[in-house]
Amino acid sequence: MPLTLIKGSDIVKRSYYLILGFLPAAVLIALFFITPAIWGVYSSLTNMALVGKAARHLQFIGFQNYFRLFRDDAFFTSIINSVKYVIGSAIIGQFLLGFVLALLLEYTESKGVKGGNVVYGVVMLAWLTPALVSGFEWGAMYDFYYGTLNNILKIFGLSKINWLGKVPMLSVIIANIWQGTAFSMMIFDSALKTIPPELYEAAKMDGASHWQSIRYITLPLIKNIAVIDLISVTMATFGAFLMIMTITSGGPGMKTTTMSLYAYRSAFENFRIGYGCSISMVLLVINLIFGFTYLKVLKKIS
Amino acid sequence: MFVRSKWIVVCLIVLMMILSIGIVMNAAKKITVRVWYPDESGIKAKYMDQAAEVFKKDFPNVNLEITRFRVPPGDFKTKLLLALASGEGPDVIHFSGGSNIAEFADAGYIVPLDKYVNAWPDWSQYPNAVKSGVTYEGHVYAIPYGLDMRWLYYNKNIFKAVGLPVPWQPKTWNDIINAAIVIKERAPDKIPYVLYAGVAGSGGTLSQGFLPLFYGAGGKLYDSKTGKWIVDSPAYRKTLEYYRQAFLEYKLVPQEVMTLPKPWTTMRKKLFTGELGILYEGGWVYGGAMSMYGPEKTEKAVGYILMPSEDGKFFFTIGGSGTVWYVSAQSKHPELAWEYVKRFNCKDIVAKLNLEAPHPVARMDSANIPEFRAMKYMVDCTNSLKYARFLPIKPELNQVAYRIQLLTSRVASGEMTVEKAMKKYISEIKADLGAENVEVIQ
Numbered sequence: 001m002p003l004t005l006i007k008g009s010d011i012v013k014r015s016y017y018l019i020l021g022f023l024p025a026a027v028l029i030a031l032f033f034i035t036p037a038i039w040g041v042y043s044s045l046t047n048m049a050l051v052g053k054a055a056r057h058l059q060f061i062g063f064q065n066y067f068r069l070f071r072d073d074a075f076f077t078s079i080i081n082s083v084k085y086v087i088g089s090a091i092i093g094q095f096l097l098g099f100v101l102a103l104l105l106e107y108t109e110s111k112g113v114k115g116g117n118v119v120y121g122v123v124m125l126a127w128l129t130p131a132l133v134s135g136f137e138w139g140a141m142y143d144f145y146y147g148t149l150n151n152i153l154k155i156f157g158l159s160k161i162n163w164l165g166k167v168p169m170l171s172v173i174i175a176n177i178w179q180g181t182a183f184s185m186m187i188f189d190s191a192l193k194t195i196p197p198e199l200y201e202a203a204k205m206d207g208a209s210h211w212q213s214i215r216y217i218t219l220p221l222i223k224n225i226a227v228i229d230l231i232s233v234t235m236a237t238f239g240a241f242l243m244i245m246t247i248t249s250g251g252p253g254m255k256t257t258t259m260s261l262y263a264y265r266s267a268f269e270n271f272r273i274g275y276g277c278s279i280s281m282v283l284l285v286i287n288l289i290f291g292f293t294y295l296k297v298l299k300k301i302s
Numbered sequence: 303m304f305v306r307s308k309w310i311v312v313c314l315i316v317l318m319m320i321l322s323i324g325i326v327m328n329a330a331k332k333i334t335v336r337v338w339y340p341d342e343s344g345i346k347a348k349y350m351d352q353a354a355e356v357f358k359k360d361f362p363n364v365n366l367e368i369t370r371f372r373v374p375p376g377d378f379k380t381k382l383l384l385a386l387a388s389g390e391g392p393d394v395i396h397f398s399g400g401s402n403i404a405e406f407a408d409a410g411y412i413v414p415l416d417k418y419v420n421a422w423p424d425w426s427q428y429p430n431a432v433k434s435g436v437t438y439e440g441h442v443y444a445i446p447y448g449l450d451m452r453w454l455y456y457n458k459n460i461f462k463a464v465g466l467p468v469p470w471q472p473k474t475w476n477d478i479i480n481a482a483i484v485i486k487e488r489a490p491d492k493i494p495y496v497l498y499a500g501v502a503g504s505g506g507t508l509s510q511g512f513l514p515l516f517y518g519a520g521g522k523l524y525d526s527k528t529g530k531w532i533v534d535s536p537a538y539r540k541t542l543e544y545y546r547q548a549f550l551e552y553k554l555v556p557q558e559v560m561t562l563p564k565p566w567t568t569m570r571k572k573l574f575t576g577e578l579g580i581l582y583e584g585g586w587v588y589g590g591a592m593s594m595y596g597p598e599k600t601e602k603a604v605g606y607i608l609m610p611s612e613d614g615k616f617f618f619t620i621g622g623s624g625t626v627w628y629v630s631a632q633s634k635h636p637e638l639a640w641e642y643v644k645r646f647n648c649k650d651i652v653a654k655l656n657l658e659a660p661h662p663v664a665r666m667d668s669a670n671i672p673e674f675r676a677m678k679y680m681v682d683c684t685n686s687l688k689y690a691r692f693l694p695i696k697p698e699l700n701q702v703a704y705r706i707q708l709l710t711s712r713v714a715s716g717e718m719t720v721e722k723a724m725k726k727y728i729s730e731i732k733a734d735l736g737a738e739n740v741e742v743i744q
Contacts, residue, residue, distance in 0.1 A: 050383040052697045055409030071733060073726075144558040145568060165561035165715075251501040252560045253711045268380050270701060271405075 037284075044278035050271035065278035075279065077254045078262040079286075082238060084169055085176070085258050090237035093177035095230055098184020103214070105185075106192045120185075127182030135246025138175035142247065164248055168255045172244050179243065180233065187229045191222040227298040234290050238283065259283045334365040335638050339396035340378035341370050349655050353646035360645075364638055376504075386411045386632065393633035394642055399436060399623030401699030403443050408697050412628040414441035418640045424647070427665040431687065435623040438695050443628065445643055447652045448661030450622035451585045451686050452510055453606035454478070460579045461605075464488040471607055473614040475518070475544055478580065482554040485579040493556055495580040496569045497548050500560035500711030501704075508703040509620050509693065510582050512710055515541040517618065517691045518611035523702065524694035528741060531702060533731045534724060535743040540612060542713045542720040549714040560711050574603055582609065585619075585683045589660025592679065606682070608689055621690025624661060656680070662687050701734050 047054045047061050069075050101123065105116045126134070141148045142163040150160040163171045195218065203213045219226075241260045244250060250257035250265065257265070259279060267276025339346060350368050357366055371378050375398055385391045386409075395412070406412045419425040419442050428446075436444040458468045464485050472478045482495035498511035516523075521537025524530075548555045559565050572578035574591050591600045608617035627643045629636050653668035657677065662684040663669050674680050693699060705727055712723040732740055 050387050050409070051405035052408045055387065055411075068733070073730070139563055144556075144562065162558055162561060164563075165557050168561065247563070248561070249501065249563065251711075252715065253500060253708060253717065269376070270704070271383060 040277045040280055040284075043274055044281050046274045048272075048274040048277070050273060052271075054272075054274075061274070065275050066282075068275070069278050069282065074254055074257070075259075075262065078257050078259045078279075079282075081169070081254070081256060082258040082260075082283075082286075085173060085240075085244075085256075086234055086237045088169070088173040089176040089180070090233040091230070093173060094180045094184045094233050094237075095226075097177060097181050098186075098229070099188050099226070101181065101185045102188035102192055103218075105189060110197070120189075123182045123185055126178050127180065129179070131179060131240075131242040132246060134175065134179045135243050138171075138178075138243075139247045142171055165252055168248055168252060172247050172256050175247060176237065176240065176243050180237070184229050184233060187225060188222065191225040192218065195221050223301060224298065227294050231291050231294050234294075235287050238287050238290070259286075332363060332365045333635055333638065334367055335394065335633075335635060335642060336392035337366070337368040337394040337396070337642060338382065338392040339368075339370060340373060340375055342372055342374065343659075344370075344372075345659050346370070346655065349646065349651050352651060353642060353648075356645045357642050361638065361641065364635075366642065383411075386630070389632060391630050391632050393630050393635065393639040395628040395630055396625060397628065399444050399446060399626040400693055401696060401703075403436060403623070403626070404438050404695050404697040405700070406628065407438050407441075407443050410631055412443055413631045413633075413636055414443055415445065415629060415640070416442055418629075418637075418644075419445075422644060424644075424649075424665065427649075427667045429666060431621075431690070431692075432623070432664050435621070435692055435695070436626060444623065444626035445647050446623045446626045446664040447647055448624050448656040448659070449664055449687060450624045451619045451662060451683055451690055452514065452583060452609075453585055453588065453619065453686075454514075454609050455573055455581045455583055455588070456481075456605050456607070457573055457576055457579055458603060458605050459576050460485060460489060460492055469605055469607075472610050474610055475515070475612050477610070477614075479544075479547060479552065479554065482548070482580055483552055486552070486554055489579075492576075493572060493578045495548060495554040496559055496565075496573075496578060497545065497555050497582065497714075498559060498565065498710075499545060499549070499555075499707075499714040501707045502560050502562060502565055503707060503710075504564075504566075505703065506566055506583075507707045507710055509622070510584065512541060512706050513620050513691075513693070514582050514609045515544050515612075517620070518609060518616075520611075522743075524696055525741060525743075526694075530739055530741040531696075531698065531731065531735060532743055533728050533740045538724060539720060542709070542723065545710055545714050546720060550716050555714070557715065560715060574600070576603065585686075586659065586661060588679060588683075592660065593658075597677075597679070601679075608686060616689075618689045618691050619686045621687055621692050623692075624664070698735055698739075702731065705730050705734065 044065055045060060045062060047057075047059045047064075049055050101119075105120060108116050129137075140146075144150060144160060144162050144164070147163070149163065153160060199217050200213055203217055208216070238258075239260055240258075241264060244256050244258060244261055245264070248256045250261045260283065263276045263279035263283065265276075266279060267273050337350070339350065341347065347370060350370070354366050354368060357364075369392070371381065373381070378397065379402075382391065382395065382397065391411070403412075407414075432446060432449065433442065435449075436442055436446055454472075456470050461468045461470060461481075465488070466481055466484055470481070472481065478495070485492055485494040498506045500507060503511055513523075516537050519537035519540040521535055521541065522532055525532055549557065559569070562568055566583070569578060569581055570583060570587050570590075573581045573583075573587075574595060585606075588600065588604070588606055591604070595603070608619055610617055627647065629639045629643065633639045647665070649665065649667050649671075652663055652665055653671045653674055656663045656668065657673055657680065660677075660680060660683065662680075663674070668674065669680075669684055708730070709723055709727040712718040712726070713720055717723075718726065728740075728742075
């Protein structure tokens, strides 16, 4: 029943229930997301530390952490690394690969080819494995001396490759694609299922090629969902930490140190909480910019 | 009938509640002393219990709670600091010394132990070098039990196979490089030499990689007269030049040292299994191998020697206070916390624990027990402490160590020349510590 047809008293009653229903979630979100975020903003404006004199004398230092941050080479390196990681593993990897996989699965299913479910299941298995476990698995794959990949190369008589030394960023990107593609695939798969098959049949009758059906039917119909997927994989990857931490710990040197790793290193290895928080704040702002840009683009193309 | 039994049940419940409240109240009255220690291998538990038994006999009314954390030291530190920052820390802390002493003392987490050690006759058993290793700004803050020292190790089988002398004692840095070149030429399937570098080397990059060279080139990290960190000196350049030669010019050290997640686990194993020729590592590595492969096999496979200085004028080791005991500043009963520390650090426990996990003993009377003197390795590593040079006990050391990790990997990977890497290092350290806290020695 449309809301406009409800009597005034009903609306009050209804919104009362609505509020009551929202309340637990709202309280939890406020407690576990908003409060820490506010605490993070506050901490980033202090010299908060767990060791040394600063641990004893907490001081409000204004924007000093941020001034330092923008003079810190390592911080800029970490931003560039984060962007590389997100473009490589989230946008090119998970998002596109997820889409292509979902498309292939749909296509083979429509042709009556069996085995699609097996592929779906295998991809999902990677996603269901905890990131920590996958991280260790990939670490074992890439290991120079005892790793699976180099042992495979040995079987073919090829010389060993120092994966984590020569191509560290690519290595962690591949591991993350392996782990995360299932999410995008799942989203796209369900989006594709919402497209009525008659549309494709009609297009076929009109003599459209496969590419044309994708271009003019599939893409326009799933673009909203695609943007939502893009936002979530981008944000998740920006904040991602475990995979890189377990495989390379950000090394060699700073080569795979992303912003979240740098924030962690500052806060929990050097124990400068204030400085670590200021890094997270910049990370938050960058994430928001990405989110808004996607939504803007979505509005434009709609 | 039912009514009456109901009443009985109610009465019983009430009685039980009163009793349990009484027990809880009584327990609350009982003083609790909490002890935290990290121990992955589990060797320490029985010694903790031994000390606890004596403690409980002397203080029957005190509740002693000992918690073992099966996590690596870095994770334990995070856990401990978060607990201390929220006021939930233990009374007694067992953790590594070195720069932590300064960091913890500055943060106000630990108390000076001066008044306790002055009244403790056993304190005279600790040599002055050991005492100064736990003294910060004139106060004793920790009690060590077993010290850290390091060796230059070489695999005897590889040395014999390529025609190098065994026993081996290089006189200069060049001797080490030359021996590694011989291994590389005559045994191409072996790794000639491992020198830790980069972030992957963790704490080992500073104390097992950089410092054994830097101190041997006459370098100093901290100028105690001016109270400033030395960020550039000829010793820095010489050390980095050595890194460049070892990694790039002669390709003696594999680049993977900087990319393996925990290079030390791989490299220690390779040293003892005969796949690696030369490695600078902690004394505890030999100790670990003795308990894994047996003392005889270990001695046959691997030799250990002091590190020569650049020009061979002196030989030395890098020393450290090892894992130590602190009394928390948050403890409501520091005198009881101290009583536990004292009981753990008795002659017997210190000797036996160090025999089981070989380290030089902190108190000299522990070295006099027959089992200790019968073990050649224990005598050797305790003697090496005469030649030990220590790390500066300063709260900034961990920050400096991290910058040195980056410095070494930039040179060793060929990413930067020595000159460029030094420039970057100096600017980073200045940003970290403040330009007024650093100095350059020409």
